[in-house]
Amino acid sequence: MGTVKVKPVSGSVRSGRVLTAVLCLGLVWLWCGAAAAGGRVLGYHVEDFFRPVALSSPQLSPDGEHVAYVTTRRRRATVVVRGIESERERVLHSSGADTGMITELRWLTNERVAYQENFGTLTAINIDLSKRTELYDAGRVLLGWGFLLFGDFAYPRILSRLPQDPDYILVHARGRDGLPRVSRVEIHTGEAEVVQDGQRDVYSWIADRSGTVRIGMQYQRGQERLLYREAPGARWRSLDRVMPDDDGRFAYSGRTLAGRRHHFLGFARDADVFYLASNAGRDRAALFSYRLSTGERTLLAEDPVYDLFTYGGDHLAPVFSARTGDLAGIYYDAEQPHALWFDPAFEALQAAVDRRLPETINFITGMDAAENRFVVYSASSRHKGLAHLYDRGSGELTALAEADRRFRAEDMSAMRPIEFPGRDGHALHGYLTVPKDRPKGVPNRTVVLIHGGPWIRDTYGYHPEVQFLAYHGFTVLQVNFRGSTGYGFAHLDALRGDLGDPAVRDILDGLDWAVGQGYADPDRVAAMGASYGGLATLRAMAVAPDRFRAGVAVAGVYDIPGQLRHTRRAAPRMGYEFWREMTGGIWNRRELREMSPLGSVDRVRAPVFVAHGVEDVVVPPEQSEQLVEALAAAGIVHEFLLLEDTGHGTGPMRDRILLYERILRFLNEHVKEADR
Secondary structure (H helix, E strand, C coil): CCEEECCCCCCCCCCHHHHHHHHHHHHHHHHHHHHHCCCCCCCCCHHHHHCCCCCCCCEECCCCCEEEEEEEECCEEEEEEEECCCCCEEEEEECCCCCCCEEEEEECCCCEEEEEECCCCEEEEECCCCCCEEEECHHHCCCCHHHHHHHHHCCCEEEEECCCCCCEEEEEEECCCCCEEEEEEECCCCCEEEEECCCCCEEEEEECCCCCEEEEEEEECCEEEEEECCCCCCCCEEHHHHCCCCCCCCCCCCCCCCCCCEEEEEECCCCCEEEEEECCCCCCCEEEEEECCCCCEEEEECCCCCCCCCCCCCCCEEEECCCCCCEEEEEEECCCEEEEECCHHHHHHHHHHHHHCCCCEEEEEEECCCCCEEEEEEEECCEEEEEEEEECCCCCEEEEEECCCCCCHHHCCCEEEEEEECCCCCEEEEEEECCCCCCCCCCEEEEEEECCCCCCCCCCCCCHHHHHHHHCCCEEEEECCECECCCCHHHHHHHCCCCCHHHHHHHHHHHHHHHHCCCEEEEEEEEEEECHHHHHHHHHHHHCCCCCCEEEEECCCCCHHHHHHHHHHHCCHHHHHHHHHHHCCCCCHHHHHHHCHHHHHHHCCCCEEEEEECCCCCCCCHHHHHHHHHHHHHCCCEEEEEECCCCCCCCCHHHHHHHHHHHHHHHHHHCCCCCC
């Protein structure tokens, strides 16, 4: 038994020649693996699956005459504007590197577009390529951990167009002091003035539809609250204090990111009314409208199984009418993305599109000001996405852009939503993807793919890891174990104080279901996960060592006390308090050591592949280095791959190719195809 390691553990090594040599070796391994599998040369390669989907939901100009979208050209994210009638295209911007991505794209007027690359500087340009102007300098912005924990509240973003003053927009960004500010910015010159200054403990501002800043999101003393004011210059008040509590049924009652929450969705045309999703006083998040002046609230929608909003994996997408300004409907994640419409005209529009495109999930993502033309984004578990233009008057549906023209849906495998009971009767959900050419009723080698977080969830759609594994002959099982978002507060909160065992029990119950249904071969199963998924992979392999023939753990947490110390040192207070709440804190050392995979490595029996990015600032690579030392001491066969230019889930394509070629080789070696 021993270690196979491509690079020294030291994070100071930066040899491009060594990486190139290892990449070439990886290609040789892949070729040998293909030959061993029957001599066939595969039609798709790693890059085909993991190539970034640089296709935004295209945006229609207010007059509906042009469409702007992001696509990939020569491996660069590219902003394109195309005339609807003329079909003439212009490239407004092309990323300077293949790692670039466009993170904001908005029409400012019928002739002017704003875009942003890699959460950086906001830039505006006319569609005739004139008057390129920097609207907001990214140098003013705090990134890093702030972005990871505050999402789109950390980088500069367009908060609002000002309908009464079309030459100006509101820009929201956090300054170097960490406080968010709102600036009124002239769209041609970039001249700016602050209209809402930062306030201590407020991490985001929200404007009503007229552009008046009315809502503040506050984090104070371990709790999140909403602040509001009736008009500019009025006193800020706590919204939680004026919401009726119905004996505790609605008032905010939770802590940090995993607590009971109100999530603000937007104002109605009437600035006295706004919409929010909330799970306060209830198990599952529902959708409400709220009238500020009277305190009247109305339940608009709820689902008996699913949250309508999940923090960290929020696929709830409100759709507002361009004509009325009111909420027309929402999309949210059920077993598949689901549309719920309040406006009959939009409901009819959705039905018309679905009749034309029955094989895909179709989202209405944009429209012109008159609601004559609409952008429809279509996708499935086997397709990366295709954008269409729908003309309400003519009923014509026209393809606008495709996420990846070289990728054919018919070559991929369908993802199937599943539901099964856990050992205690608790309903569990997930997804099963069986290779498309696999004979029915024949158990197959299987990868149990464990999501990260853990406070996110697996969703239906195209996922590169899933299709990559299925294409190479593995059935893929995904379980939304307890701790996952989307299934109510009790399901979400089940990992409080124990980050391992409740999730592992659900994962093993999912595996039992897949075996019992004849999908998974019990003698050919691997566990695989990244971040929290790496932790859960090692825990599962220790709790049930006879169930797994191999494990793959990428950028995982294996020493929870060490990760807490890192979080306390490197993350903002909000991030550390969240982890402290969910784990019991660093003083809970004995329990933390017991739930850490490092404490149970000696119970692992199967080979383990470990990988980590040198540039990871969320989970430091020392976590994987400690695991590798423990595996070596326990005599467990393992491999270790250190990726030079990769962070926590981010990195250049060359690192991703190397990683997944090595993973495929490892799985083929230890979880072989059954003899037929």
